[in-house]
Amino acid sequence: MEDPVHRKRxxxxxxxxxxxxxxxxxxxxxxxxxxxxxSATPPDFSALEELGENEGEVRVIAWPGYVEDGSTAKxxxxxxxxxxxxxxxxxxxxxxxxxxxxxxxxxxxxxxISASGDASRRLIYAGLVDPFNLELSEHYxxxxxxxxxxxxxxxxxxxxxxxHGRGANLLMYNTEKVKPAPTSWAxxxxxxxxxxxxxxxxxxxxxxxxxxLYLKATQPDLGIENPYALDEEQLAAAKELLIQxxxxxxxxxxxxxxxxxxxxxxxxxxxTTWQVITNFAQDGGAPVEAILPAEGSTGWxxxxxxxxxSPNVNCAYAWVNHVSSPGVQAQIAEWFGEAPANExxxxxxxxxxxxxxxxxxxxxxxxxxYYWETPTEDCADGRDVACTNYAxxxxxxxxxxxx
Amino acid sequence: MPAIVPAEARxxxxxxxxxxxxxxxLGALLSAPMLWYFVMYLAALALLFLTAxxxxxxxxxxxxxxxxxxxxxxxxxxxVYRSVTLQTIGVAATVTVLCIVLALPAAFFAAxxxxxxxxxxxxxxxxxxxxxxxxxxAYAWRGLLSESGVINWVLEPFGLSGPGFSTVxxxxxxxxxxxxxxxxxxYVSLDRLPNSLLDASGDLGARAGTTFxxxxxxxxxxxxxxxxxxxxxxSMGDYIAVSLVGGDELLLGNVxxxxxxxxxxxxxxxxxxxxxxxxxxxxxxxxxxxxxLKEL
Numbered sequence: 001m002e003d004p005v006h007r008k009r010x011x012x013x014x015x016x017x018x019x020x021x022x023x024x025x026x027x028x029x030x031x032x033x034x035x036x037x038x039s040a041t042p043p044d045f046s047a048l049e050e051l052g053e054n055e056g057e058v059r060v061i062a063w064p065g066y067v068e069d070g071s072t073a074k075x076x077x078x079x080x081x082x083x084x085x086x087x088x089x090x091x092x093x094x095x096x097x098x099x100x101x102x103x104x105x106x107x108x109x110x111x112x113i114s115a116s117g118d119a120s121r122r123l124i125y126a127g128l129v130d131p132f133n134l135e136l137s138e139h140y141x142x143x144x145x146x147x148x149x150x151x152x153x154x155x156x157x158x159x160x161x162x163x164h165g166r167g168a169n170l171l172m173y174n175t176e177k178v179k180p181a182p183t184s185w186a187x188x189x190x191x192x193x194x195x196x197x198x199x200x201x202x203x204x205x206x207x208x209x210x211x212x213l214y215l216k217a218t219q220p221d222l223g224i225e226n227p228y229a230l231d232e233e234q235l236a237a238a239k240e241l242l243i244q245x246x247x248x249x250x251x252x253x254x255x256x257x258x259x260x261x262x263x264x265x266x267x268x269x270x271x272t273t274w275q276v277i278t279n280f281a282q283d284g285g286a287p288v289e290a291i292l293p294a295e296g297s298t299g300w301x302x303x304x305x306x307x308x309x310s311p312n313v314n315c316a317y318a319w320v321n322h323v324s325s326p327g328v329q330a331q332i333a334e335w336f337g338e339a340p341a342n343e344x345x346x347x348x349x350x351x352x353x354x355x356x357x358x359x360x361x362x363x364x365x366x367x368x369x370y371y372w373e374t375p376t377e378d379c380a381d382g383r384d385v386a387c388t389n390y391a392x393x394x395x396x397x398x399x400x401x402x403x
Numbered sequence: 404m405p406a407i408v409p410a411e412a413r414x415x416x417x418x419x420x421x422x423x424x425x426x427x428x429l430g431a432l433l434s435a436p437m438l439w440y441f442v443m444y445l446a447a448l449a450l451l452f453l454t455a456x457x458x459x460x461x462x463x464x465x466x467x468x469x470x471x472x473x474x475x476x477x478x479x480x481x482x483v484y485r486s487v488t489l490q491t492i493g494v495a496a497t498v499t500v501l502c503i504v505l506a507l508p509a510a511f512f513a514a515x516x517x518x519x520x521x522x523x524x525x526x527x528x529x530x531x532x533x534x535x536x537x538x539x540x541a542y543a544w545r546g547l548l549s550e551s552g553v554i555n556w557v558l559e560p561f562g563l564s565g566p567g568f569s570t571v572x573x574x575x576x577x578x579x580x581x582x583x584x585x586x587x588x589x590y591v592s593l594d595r596l597p598n599s600l601l602d603a604s605g606d607l608g609a610r611a612g613t614t615f616x617x618x619x620x621x622x623x624x625x626x627x628x629x630x631x632x633x634x635x636x637x638s639m640g641d642y643i644a645v646s647l648v649g650g651d652e653l654l655l656g657n658v659x660x661x662x663x664x665x666x667x668x669x670x671x672x673x674x675x676x677x678x679x680x681x682x683x684x685x686x687x688x689x690x691x692x693x694x695x696l697k698e699l
Contacts, residue, residue: 126463249651267550391461402483
């Protein structure tokens with residue numbers, strides 16, 4: 001049986017494995033020290049001192065709906081005026097989750113990003129963004145003060161960007177099939193939901209916070225204060241609720257076009273959404289409505305940040321200035337369905353009540369909305385216990401989705 | 404004006420040089436594929452494997468390049484990864500069996516029964532699905548299987564409903580996607596089977612079943628094996644069709660995708676990818692043991 005050729009081949013394979021493990025060991029010992037402890041403080045980068053000549057292009061990575069050049073819907077365009085004014089050509093990449101934005105940002109292919117709170121802090125500590133020189137911002141003075149100097153845009157007094165706006169994740173439902181109209185998240189969580197099989201949920205570990213928020217309202221014994229500060233027991237309860245929800249879920253979504261299509265076809269009847277998706281669906285004639293349920297909701301507070309060592313840094317600053325100007329802020333706020341960060345935008349919205357409807361300056365309202373943030377061992381609610389970190393959340397989410 | 408040298412008299416220096424140096428000749432022939440193989444193919448795989456033995460900062464998601472077996476351990480000890488892996492193997496095996504069942508009669512008809520002209524038309528028909536992009540086909544199926552899609556519309560008068568977005572839908576779509584990869588190798592091996600063998604078997608009194616078992620099957624087994632390698636490994640790695648028509652189901656490919664591209668835990672994703680590679684290697688060994696690969 002054992003012919004020489006066969007033996008030779010075996011030896012070759014053995015040698016390959018051996019050399020691979022050598023490489024492995026070498027890499028392990030080489031880089032081990034330099035990388036550990038990177039999360040203690042943000043890297044010591046400096047912000048741009050003064051603006052220079054525009055480079056002619058800017059590579060933007062943003063949530064869908066934040067950067068529109070008229071190709072999605074006619075007349076919805078704030079890119080063309082920017083390009084004409086500054087000579088910076090905009091190329092756009094969108095993402096469906098903060099994790100995706102973080103991974104894509106790691107490629108170094110982008111100059112400026114609209115980062116939600118659960119990505120922005122990680123971007124700062126991972127050294128993927130530079131501090132932002134607020135003296136070069138034309139509109140920072142007009143930004144609502146309760147958005148300034150927050151943990152997701154400022155570290156140790158150093159600012160890393162200009163606030164973009166904020167909003168809440170909403171509950172969308174099919175008005176023909178879902179009756180009576182919901183006022184609570186319950187039909188998306190409770191096992192006896194009449195919409196089993198037609199519920200949708202957001203396909204990302206951060207959605208655990210939505211489960212925690214529902215538990216905060218329905219199971220006060222668990223003592224959940226902040227849905228991003230969960231100890232092990234609370235995380236386990238959230239996981240259990242998510243596994244219960246999985247029985248109801250027809251489809252998870254992270255690509256907004258997928259959930260849009262799903263609602264329009266009647267495959268999905270109820271579930272979490274963004275206002276902009278509801279707008280699209282209603283434009284397409286789908287019988288849907290979106291509400292902020294009684295339990296409150298998770299949400300986002302976004303920041304425009306400039307990539308570390310961006311080769312198009314002047315165009316990036318120009319973009320941030322453009323996108324935080326009152327006129328553009330008003331356009332985005334109405335198109336995406338969120339509250340603008342720039343106070344002056346409220347006078348320019350087509351619907352004069354937009355800022356009232358979306359509670360732009362209503363500080364008390366935002367206390368019930370939990371902006372996405374990255375869970376860490378240090379509990380965000382200040383409790384003196386060990387909280388679960390994002391790696392724990394990812395592991396829990398893998399278990400929910402694989403259950 | 405310089406004198407024009409006739410083409411035949413011009414010394415072909417390059418070819419003469421190559422003729423004298425067989426080593427260079429071989430090197431020139433193989434350098435491109437070898438470069439591709441080692442740099443693009445093996446290096447990418449090796450990097451992935453390496454990543455499986457690193458870890459990731461829980462906050463910044465930066466890779467920490469220190470040797471650890473944490474991920475492999477987690478993959479092996481967490482029940483959910485085991486159940487997802489088993490389900491993925493189940494789906495891949497079901498798709499493979501379905502492809503064999505569908506491809507055998509189709510290939511037999513094309514190779515042995517159809518007239519030459521119809522045969523060519525049939526082969527083209529089998530291949531047509533390969534002309535369209537994978538995504539187009541997967542999205543087409545999403546439309547078909549949707550609540551308001553054609554399948555439900557056709558079944559509704561009979562009081563039935565389609566599979567919706569589910570594991571059944573995934574199996575259906577994957578079978579559709581990979582069927583050509585099964586039909587072709589079986590067709591080729593049937594084409595090599597002389598008709599006279601079938602006649603001889605019949606003349607000697609064998610029934611159709613016996614002829615199939617003792618004459619046809621041994622000859623086409625390598626074809627089936629080759630086809631099954633395609634269908635099995637393609638199904639093992641698929642995640643797009645699953646995310647489009649799988650509803651709330653997910654397979655190994657999705658978990659890997661979520662962890663690597665979706666920004667979860669890259670080293671864990673790499674460790675899961677190792678599982679997938681090992682299963683496919685085991686499958687190849689299994690096929691090799693049947694002896695089917697020798698006949699390819």
